[in-house]
Amino acid sequence: MSLAQALLNPRRIALIGASADEQRLTARPQRYLRRHGFTGELFPMNPRAESVLGERAFASLADIPGEIDFAYILLGTDNVEAQVVACAARGIPVACVLADGFAEAGPEGAALQARVLAAAQGSGMRVLGPNSMGIVNLNARTALTTNAALEAEDLPAGRVALVSQSGSMMGALLSRGAARGLGFSHLIGTGNEADLTAGEIASLLLDDPDVDAVALFLEAIRAPEQMAAAAAKARELRKPIIALKLGRSPFGAELATSHTGALAGSDAAADAFFRAHGILRVSMLESLLELPLLVAGRRAPAHSHRAVSVMTTTGGGGALAVDALGVLGIEARKPDAKAAAKLEAAKFGTHARLLDLTLAGARPDRVMAALDALRAAEDTDLVLAVIGSSAQFRPKDAVAGIVEGTKIPGKPVAAFLAPQAEASLRLLAEAGIAAFRTAESAADCINAYCAWQAPRDGIETAPPAIPLPARPDEADARGVFAALGLDSPFAVMQDTPPEGLRYPVALKILSPDLAHKTEVGGVALNIADAAALRDAAASMRARVTAAAPQAKITGLLVQPMAKGLAEAILGFRRDPEVGPVVLLGAGGVLSELHRDIALRLAPVDLETAREMIAEVRALKPLSGWRNLPLGDLEALAQAVVAASRLAGVEQVAEAEINPLIVGRPGEGVTVADAWVVLR
Known part of the structure; x- marks a missing residue:
């Protein structure tokens, strides 16, 4: 039996620990x-009962x-390991574990989870969970879950599959969708994902x-x-993947980590991952229900204008939508010449x-005419x-005009209904038209659509050979960047x-121990001559030794003072969730405060590097904004590409240039300070 069949459409199910109450x-x-x-066979397992709910036990x-x-497996945590061993011995293809108390509970739970997984892998059995609320297949009428939302008498089936690491959110989305006639094909609770992950399950669902x-x-x-493999399949099949991921705030990231036992990375890295692989990201729960009808059967647009045409039968509601879109940087644009001609006609x-x-x-003929004209805008x-x-x-x-108007192929059309209008929402859903209950969810979904990009081809880079000591200092870090082509003059001295x-x-x-030198008096600027340099060196050694007596001092670094038009921070990191990423942002001592950054999966190409530069607000003046002097943005883009090649240098965990000084066109960029952390 295939994994997809056993997981998504099982016909003979054992319920281990089924209660007669x-x-x-x-x-x-x-x-x-x-x-x-459900028309398959059930085998409730309970050694204390001859029958369970009218079926043989x-x-x-x-x-x-x-x-x-x-x-x-419905038993408590202490009994799970023995039952997984028994399931594996019996040759069962898939076992699902309801209990919690595994990796999310600390080292002992993590060790138990590892033993459970090892027991399953010995026989090739796959594990869903732990901490999983099971699976629901609405088309096969398989409600194999403990989620209380299934108390509902009627469950509408749909064509969107949900994979959720949170079991409770399965029920929340099922009930919210049912209230407006939006059903699901499947709902799968993955829990801790000790074995089967959201990405692997998504790939199986895409084949349905x-x-x-x-x-x-x-x-x-x-x-x-x-997850990346599932995204590639989704693009090929024109079956989009839409993600809502927690962790946008530090508090959300903390809760997500403690709930599932996962090592959380940065939200910016997650955003870069979704962007790189063509996964649409939303920020509102309602958007998981509303966006699929807008994108199903489509691929990411070749070019996004980040602009929409808006027509309305309510002035206030239309203004509300325009405002919500504008907050997310989506422009409600005036009709272009082509659309204007049709409107006049x-x-x-x-x-x-x-x-x-x-x-x-909302006269249907007028709505249809308006839609036809606005869809013509280029x-x-x-x-x-x-x-x-x-x-x-x-x-x-x-809604008749919208329904009839969208029967003609063309640019996507969506609707925002200002009042509480469940019947209209259902009619639009039945017609396959995305409809929004709030201006905010409309903006969230449209923003995700406008940000949707086709994945770019992978970049092959030959990693440079860079020998590094076990505990590198700044001179070693500069050597790393010099090997990548980012070489700025410096010298190392002791006392002379x-x-x-x-x-x-x-x-x-x-010093390999001092990432922030300024805080211990480890930086002196504008030293005029050799005599002043000798005195400054002696004073600095004494100052740093007093401020950080445990730090190992390997020498002093001397470099020419550099001037430029702007300072940037250029960084590399191996994110614990998504892997290598490259970061560009506003540089200097306030970089961590402002968080004006662009981040991508590494390595990147020049086109992507240029996009990153355009995203950093502090670098906008370098483009000649308001007649300010132009900066060497091409040299900056090449620097981003160079730093991103650290993805191929396995021993580097993190690296940073801060600041990277950007000069005028032809002057290039200057490494003012560098740091590297090894794995």
Whole structure:
């Protein structure tokens, strides 16, 4: 039996620890399976009962006849390991573990999780969880879960599959979707992902002909290579992957880590990962329901204008949508010449950012004409139709123009319904049209669509050979960057100034223990001559020794004073979730405060490096903004590419140039300070 069949559509299921008390949590899977029409065979395992909820019970796995596709282990943490061993011995393809208390509970739990996984791997059995609320396959009527949302009498099936590391969010999304006629094809709770990960399961779901898109609720990115492979398949099949990932705030990251036992990386790195692999990222729960209809069957646009056309039958609602979009940097754009010509031909009298049909109302013929005109614009990504009170009181009339208008192929169309209008939402969903309940979720989804990019081809780089001591200081770090092509003049001294220096110079303490030299008095600037340098060196040694007596001092570094137009920070890091990333931001001592950065997976090409430069607000003046002097942005882009090649230098965990001084065109960039951390 294939993994997809055993995991997503099992027909013979063992419920290990099934309760005969239907009020207990461990009775739910059996109740839900039968309530929602599962037609396969169930084998409740309970050594203290002859029958469980009217079905024959079994004392052990050995007593169950024939093959078993899937075992759901409903027992407490202390009993899980023995049952996994028994399942593996029985040759069961997939076992799901409900209990918590594993990697998320600390070292002992992590050790138990490792033993459980080792027991399964010995037989080739796959494990879902621990801490998993199971699987739901709405098309096969398989409600194999403990989630209380399955108490509902009716569960609408849909064409979006949900993979969630949080079991409770499975139920939240299922119930929210059902309330507006949006169903799911599958809901899979992955929990700790000791074995089966969200990426691997997403890949299996994409192969299902009844799945048009996959939604992910993530607390951490595990096995990024599996997620990347799923994203590549999604692009090939035109079945987008949409992700909502926690961890945007330090508090959210802390909770996500403690909940699943994952080692969390930075949110900016996660964002870079999604961008690099063509995964659409949203920030609102509602968006996981609303965005799939906008993107299903599509690929990322070749070029994004980050602009939309907006038509409305409610002035206030339309203005609300325009404002929410603008906050996220999406422009509601005036009709271009092509769209304006069509609007004039249809006798629409306005060419403003908002095509206001308030007086005409939602008459289907007028809405269709407006949509046709606005879809003709060549400088927008989609059309947003905002509908007012008619959506609540005359649903069929209110959305008829949108439904009929979108039957003609063309630019995507979405709708925001200002009132509470469940009937209209259902009608739009049935027509396959993305519809939003709030202006904020509309903006969130449209922002994700406009940011959607096709993955770029991988960059092959030959890693440079860079010998490094076990504890590198700044001189060693500069050697690393010099090997990458970022070489700026410096010299190392002990007490006697080297010959041939170009004064004035800067002097810095050299130590593998001092990443922030300024804080211990380890930096002196604008030293005018050799005599002053000798005195400064002696004073600095004494000052640093007093401030940091445990630090190993390897010497002093001397470099010419450098001037430029701007300072940048250029960094490299191996993120614990997604791997190598390169960072560019506003440099200097305030870089950590401002957090004005751009970040990508490493390595990058020149085109990507130029995009990163354009994202950093502090570097905008270097482009000639308001007639300010131009900076050597091409040299800066080449520096970003060079630093990103550290992805191929396995011994480097982190590296940074801060500041990197950017000169005028032709002057290049200067390494003012460098640091490297080994793995």
